[in-house]
Amino acid sequence: MxxxxxxxxxxxxxxxxxxxxxxxxxxxxxxxxxxxxxxxxxxxxxxxxxxxxxxxxxxxxxxxxxxxxxxxxxxxxxxxxxxxxxxxxxxxxxxxxxxxxxxxxxxxxxxxxxxxxxxxxxxxxxxxxxxxxxxxxxxxxxxxxxxxxxxxxxxxxxxxxxxxxxxxxxxxxEELQQRADENHQLYDEMRVIYRDTVRAFAAAIDSKDKYTQGHSQRVGKFSEIIAREMGWSDEEVEGIAVAGYLHDIGKLVVERDIINAPYRINAKESVELNRHPSIGYEILSPINHPYADIPLAARYHHERVDGRGYPDGLTGEEIPLVAKIVCVADSFDAMTTDRPYKKRRALEEVVDDFRRNSGKQFAPEVVIPFCRALFKELNGETANRRIVKLLGKDYVEQERIAPLLQALIEDLESGAITATAGNA
Ligand SMILES: [Fe+2]
The missing domain is CATH 3.30.450.40 (GAF domain)
Known part of the structure; x- marks a missing residue:
């Protein structure tokens, strides 16, 4: 019992x-x-x-x-x-x-x-x-x-x-959770510090060139707009913006007189100036960036798809996409702002330059989304007209430009403009 x-x-x-x-x-x-x-x-x-x-x-x-x-x-x-x-x-x-x-x-x-x-x-x-x-x-x-x-x-x-x-x-x-929260906070803080540092560098680069105030910042913004139009993720878009901000960082080492020359520079000066992509790469590559391709954008933003660019004369697919994007953004800003030796070109002419140089200097897969982003702004498809704001409303003659952009996009997409590295 x-x-x-x-x-x-x-x-x-x-x-x-x-x-x-x-x-x-x-x-x-x-x-x-x-x-x-x-x-x-x-x-x-x-x-x-x-x-x-x-x-x-x-x-x-x-x-x-x-x-x-x-x-x-x-x-x-x-x-x-x-x-x-x-x-x-x-x-x-x-x-x-x-x-x-x-x-x-x-x-x-x-x-x-x-x-x-x-x-x-x-x-x-x-x-x-x-x-x-x-x-x-x-x-x-x-x-x-x-x-x-x-x-x-x-x-x-x-x-x-x-x-x-x-x-x-x-x-x-709970401890793990707390550590994860702290890490997250630390990461956010580091992102803010990184972004501020990038902005400070961009300002330092631009201050060296008295004729191109805000150039780096605009290239960053144009690059961002292109990447967004290409359907990149938020992190990638943020990365390409930084690549744009820093693409000319190598100019910090080039002599101020050459950068600010109020005339077309001679061959020797040109050699000196053309070192800036390689120098930029050397400055940026030891840094652990949140987006790995940033140094590549600095090194290759003066390459051309037809192989006639510098410093390495890469062609077509050899050029990293990030550099192709910054190249278009950089050239667009150069053509649409006043320079010491020439006034900015009419937007109509700039679109024509894109038409003539797609497949030679510019990668068509980048020109298309950039033109499409601008076309959408002119066509009232986007609430925030970022490119128009950067260019100034008066400069953009909507009625004339929109049809040109549309035609260029169609021709590039259909392959009617077939100039490539081989037949340039
Ligand atoms: Fe450059």
Whole structure:
């Protein structure tokens, strides 16, 4: 008979443990889980009063987050001295009665005598996981008035182990979450710093050339518009904008007099000026950019698809797309702004230049989206007329330009303009 009762109890304990496992693994709110776990312990042993606290290592205190029959304890904190924390640690997971006389427990108990007496605590269960205190469970007596048997204490300890692991996992998850949040914040800050640095560099590059104020910034914006029209992702668009901002960074090393020459420069000066793409590449390539192709844009933005560009004389597919985009944006800005030795050209002429030089200087796969973006603006298809704003409204004669753009797009798409590297 006695054996049968123990067996029943064991079965009951296993069932309670299985329930507890499910409670802990549940994805519900952490505190709700802890309340459910405490109720299960109390329910499985017929205990009316109980409370559960988690240990907060930052404030060195026990925070009561669940209580049943000891309700004035819920949401309250219990500060611990470092001695008390180490006492708790030395206890490990066990179920102690208030009569337990082990040294560590006596120390802990003495400091809390009034509280433990007023709550009529019969069992104290410290929870320690991997050498760290994670919490404490306080339990009152059994509803039947019986003493706690050894098996009862074992049941409580087994359940406390489960709960302790649950608290530990929750803590790890929270730490990870916090670290992820911090990383995210740090990343955002670095992006802002990077963007500001890029802008500062662009301003430094442009200030060296007194005739082309804002050139780098405009090339960045035109490049961005082309990439957006080509369906690039937000990060790629941001990357090409930076490539545009920095494409002439090598000019920082070229003599100011050559850059600002109010005449067409001679061959020797031209050689000096033409070093700026390679120098730009050298400046940019050691930097770990969020968009890897930025140094390539600097190096190859003066290449031509017919192979007659510099510094390497690459042709067609050999030229990185990022450089082809910056090349079109750069040339467009050069043609549409006043230079020391010539006034800007009429937009009609610029479109004609694109027609004559697509497949020679410019890559048709870049000219098409740029013309399409401008056409959409002139045709009222986009709310934000970014290119028109950069050029100035008066300069863009909508009625004349829109049909030219449309015809050019059609001719390029149909292959009517077939000039390529081979037959240029
Ligand atoms: Fe350049």
């Amino acid at each position: 006695q054996q049968g009762a123990s067996f029943q109890k064991l079965l009951h304990t296993f069932a309670a443990l299985a329930d507890l496992g499910q409670e802990i693994a549940d994805t519900r709110d952490f505190e709700e889980k802890m309340r459910a776990a405490l109720h299960l312990i109390q329910g499985s042993l017929g205990i009316m009063r109980g409370a559960l606290a988690v240990f907060d290592s930052e404030t060195q205190s026990l925070k009561f987050i669940a209580a049943r029959g000891m309700n004035d304890l819920a949401q309250s904190d219990l500060a611990l001295s470092s001695q008390e924390v180490s006492d708790l640690l030395s206890l490990g997971i066990c179920a102690l009665t208030k009569d337990d006389e082990s040294r560590a427990f006596v120390n802990f108990k003495n400091g809390r005598k009034d509280l433990l007496d007023s709550l009529r605590v019969d069992l104290i269960v410290p929870m320690v996981v991997r050498g760290s205190p994670v919490g404490v469970i306080l339990l009152g007596g059994k509803a039947t008035g019986e003493e706690f048997a050894t098996e009862d204490r074992e049941v409580v300890c087994a359940m406390a182990r489960h709960i302790g692991v649950g608290i530990h996992e929750h803590r790890l998850f």
